[in-house]
Amino acid sequence: MTASLLQAPRLHRTVLANGLTVLVLENPVADIVSARLFIRAGSTFEAPHQAGLVSFLMGLLTKGTDTLSSMAIAEAVESVGASLGTDAAADYSVISLKTVSADFAEIFALAATVLRQPNFPPDEIDLERKLTLQQIRSMQEQPFTVAFNQLRRDMYGEHPYALPGIGTEATISAITQQDLVTFHRQHMRPDNVVVTIVGRIAPEAALAHVEKSLGDWMASATPLPSLNLPPVTAAPTCSVVTQDTNQAIVMVGYPAASVKHPAYPALKLINTYLGNGLSSRLFVELREKRGLAYDVSAFYPTRLGPSQFVAYIGTAPENAATALDGLRFEVERLQTTVLTDEELQSAKNKLLGQYALGKQTNAQIAQILGWYEILGLGVEYDQQFQDMVAAVTVLDAEAVAQEFFHSPYISLLGPEEFVAPVAAAQS
Amino acid sequence: MNSVDFPASVIRLENGLTLIHQEIAATPVVVADVWVRAGAIAEPAEWAGMAHFLEHMIFKGTDQLPPGVFDYAIETQGGMTNAATSHDYAHFYITIAADMLPQTLPYLADLLLHAAIPVDEFGRERQVVLEEILQAQDDPDWLGYQAMSELVYQDHPYGRPVLGTADILQQRSPEEMRCFHQAHYQPDQMTVVITGGIPLEPTVELVKHAFRGFAPPPPCPPAAIARVPLLPGVRREVLHLPRLEQSRLTMAWIGPGIGQLETAYGLDLLAAILAEGRSSRLVRELREDRQLVQDIGAGFSLQRECSLFTIQAWLEGDAVDRVEAIVCDRLSELAAKPISEAELARAQRLLCNDYAFSTEAPGQLAGLYGYYGTIADAERCLSYVPTLQSYTGDRLRSLANQYLTPLRYVSTILHPA
Numbered sequence: 002m003t004a005s006l007l008q009a010p011r012l013h014r015t016v017l018a019n020g021l022t023v024l025v026l027e028n029p030v031a032d033i034v035s036a037r038l039f040i041r042a043g044s045t046f047e048a049p050h051q052a053g054l055v056s057f058l059m060g061l062l063t064k065g066t067d068t069l070s071s072m073a074i075a076e077a078v079e080s081v082g083a084s085l086g087t088d089a090a091a092d093y094s095v096i097s098l099k100t101v102s103a104d105f106a107e108i109f110a111l112a113a114t115v116l117r118q119p120n121f122p123p124d125e126i127d128l129e130r131k132l133t134l135q136q137i138r139s140m141q142e143q144p145f146t147v148a149f150n151q152l153r154r155d156m157y158g159e160h161p162y163a164l165p166g167i168g169t170e171a172t173i174s175a176i177t178q179q180d181l182v183t184f185h186r187q188h189m190r191p192d193n194v195v196v197t198i199v200g201r202i203a204p205e206a207a208l209a210h211v212e213k214s215l216g217d218w219m220a221s222a223t224p225l226p227s228l229n230l231p232p233v234t235a236a237p238t239c240s241v242v243t244q245d246t247n248q249a250i251v252m253v254g255y256p257a258a259s260v261k262h263p264a265y266p267a268l269k270l271i272n273t274y275l276g277n278g279l280s281s282r283l284f285v286e287l288r289e290k291r292g293l294a295y296d297v298s299a300f301y302p303t304r305l306g307p308s309q310f311v312a313y314i315g316t317a318p319e320n321a322a323t324a325l326d327g328l329r330f331e332v333e334r335l336q337t338t339v340l341t342d343e344e345l346q347s348a349k350n351k352l353l354g355q356y357a358l359g360k361q362t363n364a365q366i367a368q369i370l371g372w373y374e375i376l377g378l379g380v381e382y383d384q385q386f387q388d389m390v391a392a393v394t395v396l397d398a399e400a401v402a403q404e405f406f407h408s409p410y411i412s413l414l415g416p417e418e419f420v421a422p423v424a425a426a427q428s
Numbered sequence: 429m430n431s432v433d434f435p436a437s438v439i440r441l442e443n444g445l446t447l448i449h450q451e452i453a454a455t456p457v458v459v460a461d462v463w464v465r466a467g468a469i470a471e472p473a474e475w476a477g478m479a480h481f482l483e484h485m486i487f488k489g490t491d492q493l494p495p496g497v498f499d500y501a502i503e504t505q506g507g508m509t510n511a512a513t514s515h516d517y518a519h520f521y522i523t524i525a526a527d528m529l530p531q532t533l534p535y536l537a538d539l540l541l542h543a544a545i546p547v548d549e550f551g552r553e554r555q556v557v558l559e560e561i562l563q564a565q566d567d568p569d570w571l572g573y574q575a576m577s578e579l580v581y582q583d584h585p586y587g588r589p590v591l592g593t594a595d596i597l598q599q600r601s602p603e604e605m606r607c608f609h610q611a612h613y614q615p616d617q618m619t620v621v622i623t624g625g626i627p628l629e630p631t632v633e634l635v636k637h638a639f640r641g642f643a644p645p646p647p648c649p650p651a652a653i654a655r656v657p658l659l660p661g662v663r664r665e666v667l668h669l670p671r672l673e674q675s676r677l678t679m680a681w682i683g684p685g686i687g688q689l690e691t692a693y694g695l696d697l698l699a700a701i702l703a704e705g706r707s708s709r710l711v712r713e714l715r716e717d718r719q720l721v722q723d724i725g726a727g728f729s730l731q732r733e734c735s736l737f738t739i740q741a742w743l744e745g746d747a748v749d750r751v752e753a754i755v756c757d758r759l760s761e762l763a764a765k766p767i768s769e770a771e772l773a774r775a776q777r778l779l780c781n782d783y784a785f786s787t788e789a790p791g792q793l794a795g796l797y798g799y800y801g802t803i804a805d806a807e808r809c810l811s812y813v814p815t816l817q818s819y820t821g822d823r824l825r826s827l828a829n830q831y832l833t834p835l836r837y838v839s840t841i842l843h844p845a
Contacts, residue, residue, distance in 0.1 A: 139742075280503045358457065
């Protein structure tokens with residue numbers, strides 16, 4: 002089950018004359034083709050006063066081109082029952098599409114057009130701005146999101162990872178058409194794009210579609226923009242949002258390694274051990290044995306820049322202090338307690354097994370292929386990651402815990418009478 | 429009703445258990461998904477929440493299998509397991525490497541047939557369910573959905589929250605839960621779906637062997653019986669919720685259950701015509717053109733006793749009345765004016781492709797078969813695509829006239845407190 006799909010002989014990797022990278026994997030099982038057009042520009046490329054620009058821009062790609070109106074694009078996609086969407090992440094942005102195989106050529110050509118020739122109509126900018134501002138306000142409705150936004154802000158300071166990809170009310174209010182045009186011109190160019198196509202399609206045919214739609218796209222002679230990010234310095238804090246919620250949210254965040262750091266595979270394993278599934282340490286200790294929560298888990302996002310290791314719990318407000326102690330104890334225990342060989346092996350089986358289960362649909366495969374390519378890891382990383390995970394030892398895990406699991410940033414949310422004393426006890 | 433050849437095998441075992449199997453060549457994964465006709469609808473009213481709480485307790489082991497051993501066994505072999513409960517069903521599934529199924533399926537069967545429901549675990553897990561309820565109560569959309577359900581279904585069990593209430597759960601005992609479990613987790617109430625990289629013959633043997641030795645059903649308080657109510661007119665409820673940043677308007681209509689599948693599928697088409705995608709009628713008019721809503725969508729959900737058709741909008745509070753009136757107006761129009769060929773074709777293609785897209789992985793397929801197997805017959809899902817394709821605009825129009833009337837519906841409105 003852990004076999005690498007990506008090293009199968011069926012995978013075709015081509016770089017066009019204009020620098021655009023194409024990955025094609027033929028998978029004839031279902032009459033479905035999924036494709037992704039990745040752009041090597043995420044929210045890390047936004048200036049602080051333009052936070053949310055990439056997400057805003059990606060949303061507008063399907064809202065008008067030099068020849069098509071927003072509604073014409075929607076009709077073209079929906080009339081054949083296809084899907085065409087866009088997304089912006091911290092380290093990249095992406096256009097996704099899915100069709101039955103007969104409709105692929107038409108919808109792929111449309112995706113290529115929206116990537117190359119968006120025209121950002123003023124009325125569509127106004128509508129998108131209105132919808133985005135409301136979406137930013139609506140984030141306040143979800144306690145988990147509020148607590149996490151606070152944690153992220155505390156941990157990252159001036160670094161763009163500090164903000165949710167959607168931006169802030171102030172920055173979204175200020176975005177102009179010229180900002181969009183400029184960012185598009187700088188970043189959306191063939192040598193900054195990776196296209197992945199997976200499904201019932203012959204590799205030659207897929208490549209021909211890409212050549213036809215994107216082959217004549219010329220990269221500008223100017224060099225690609227480079228990233229110049231402020232450093233992230235660790236100075237752990239404890240922050241509180243008081244709200245009269247039924248549950249308190251308790252979150253701890255430890256500054257952690259980027260995907261290119263040698264500690265990455267060991268941290269992924271520790272994340273699995275602590276936070277993944279019904280047999281994970283946090284689930285068993287805090288939920289199953291102590292009944293403190295329904296939702297208790299950990300996550301460690303894969304990032305090109307400095308990442309974060311987060312553990313969280315939703316618990317009755319009167320249990321907030323106990324839950325915080327429990328979370329910290331379980332994470333920081335790994336500095337001094339070496340995992341048993343059996344625990345480590347179980348975590349490896351779990352991580353690698355679920356990794357394989359994450360490559361079941363054409364869309365999942367298209368995503369992971371292009372993601373590794375756009376992050377600069379290469380498609381080989383699919384196998385390398387699995388090999389590195391398999392090679393982690395219990396002493397590696399302990400060393401990584403000692404390196405990263407010092408005092409955490411803490412984010413608390415809940416009724417004042419319960420969370421304020423917990424915060425006060427931290428200072 | 430039109431149909432095509434069903435690609436799965438449906439086998440009724442001697443003890444009454446239904447097995448559905450489909451081999452998917454070239455996949456190294458197998459999904460085992462066990463569906464039990466023991467959702468919230470099987471509960472007496474004073475036991476509300478029992479079915480869901482039991483779903484949690486199933487994982488707490490048997491006389492042979494201490495708590496946590498099953499989860500550990502599945503996950504350390506690289507698999508995944510979980511469960512879910514709704515009104516019509518509870519289901520439990522594992523996704524695992526095909527060659528591991530023979531070692532793991534007997535564990536799952538043991539849990540389902542012989543759950544011990546230990547007293548100390550019962551007390552602890554009740555705390556977990558109470559936390560789940562607290563978390564749900566912090567979610568405005570959950571609160572809005574419950575309010576709408578109560579208004580639509582009145583005393584029918586579909587109107588009760590699957591989670592139950594803290595008060596009721598505090599009064600329940602492990603003995604009562606064992607009674608509910610043994611009465612309902614019986615072979616004639618159970619469908620085992622196996623999809624993925626395993627042939628039929630070993631699957632039948634495996635399932636026969638694992639799913640045997642059911643305890644005889646004890647007497648158990650019967651489920652509350654209530655008819656699905658008819659909506660007498662327009663029922664409207666306005667709630668003010670703290671921490672809300674935007675109002676919501678949910679309008680709901682009751683449609684036919686599995687007794688009239690063809691009609692139900694027609695309502696699915698109407699939902700797509702009205703509000704699926706930017707070029708659908710309501711999204712185009714209310715969001716893109718007139719900009720009265722942040723978003724609007726239509727939902728159709730098929731249940732055993734009746735289906736539910738909803739239109740939901742996220743919007744500013746002062747636009748609620750106007751949007752509700754416009755929606756009513758558009759529904760009258762839908763029933764009165766011909767639906768164009770292009771619009772019908774668009775909805776048909778959207779839904780037919782959605783169906784294809786949602787049966788790509790073994791787990792999706794198992795879920796589909798198990799769901800239909802539990803509320804109707806598994807084969808019935810095969811009529812979905814041909815039925816959609818056979819619809820004409822005129823037939824849809826008369827369905828809209830019959831079911832989506834602006835004279836009888838429920839409307840739930842959430843405003844910031």
